Amino acid sequence: MSFGEPEGYDGDARPRPLGRRGASQAAAAAACLVLGLGLISGAVTGSWLVGDSGEEGSRSTFATAGSLWHSVPVDQLFPPTVQGQGAGPGRADRTWTRIAVAPDSGCKDAFDPLLRKALAPVGCERLLRATYTDATQSYVTTVGLLFTTADAPGMTSLANRFRKERLDRRSDLMPLPYAARNTPAARFGTGQRASWTVSVLTEAPVVVYAVSGWADGRTVDDPQPAEDAMEPNATTAPAQAGLGNEAQGLADRVERGLRKNVRSATEQPS
DSSP states (O other), rough: OTTTOOBBBOOSBBBTTTOOOOHHHHHHHHHHHHHHHHHHHHHTTTTHHHHHHHHHHHHHHHHHHTTTHHOOOOOHHHEEEEEETTGGGGGGOOEEEEEEEEEEEOOOTTHHHHHHHGGGGGGSSSEEEEEEETTTTTTTEEEEEESSSSOOOOOHHHHHHHHHHHHGGOOGGGOOOOOOTSSSSEEEEOGOOOOOEEESSSSSSSEEEEEEEEOOOOOOOOOEHHHHSSSSTTTTTHHHHHHHHHHHHHHHHHHHHHHHHHHHHHOOOO
16 A cells, blocks of 8 residues: 555555555554554653653652762762863864862852852752863863752752753852862962853752863953853853863763763662
């Protein structure tokens, strides 16, 4: 039967009784059914990747993600070297080298007052931070994983607020850098912050952030959120230097690593 002919006729347009299907048609229908079931199963399995928190598996994954701060080695959360294929301006490749890891801690004095207030509704279970430099040691970037005490609705509520109020674009809500002594980031203070990104996850009790600046300690008068600094027509100093790409690219890859660790943890036999 061709798609353009009524079901009640054969390939030569001769009438035939309705309801009779050839073996090939039956096999095709069965194959479609199997494929459909496979797609449904795949969608459920991949709910962590798309943020579907309505199933029992997603609730289990959410809980697993919240425990990674004490169950996964730091080298898996913050690898010594991070490759950023296509992460730089013009899709240039980037390589970041970890130069310092902060002791895991609570959130006291870890954020400026306004950002601390904005994040307060989801609480603070643990804060992990690491600072990286690029291959030329021209730039430094601190990336952080804030593990919260919130449930899925709480994280969704905060994510919605950040999106609606554009809190991730406000320079008075920039994250703080981790300036480790005797490293290229030693002079990476509050006045050296150039670009930043903050991402509130909804499928895990985690806030991922990054903040970047120059390694030579120069101050920045016009810090710019990474999303704006990465625009092709952006002309600020952070944008021209690619510091938006530094922050966003490293934050994205640390977040991907977090998701990979969650998948590995949930796939392990209990």
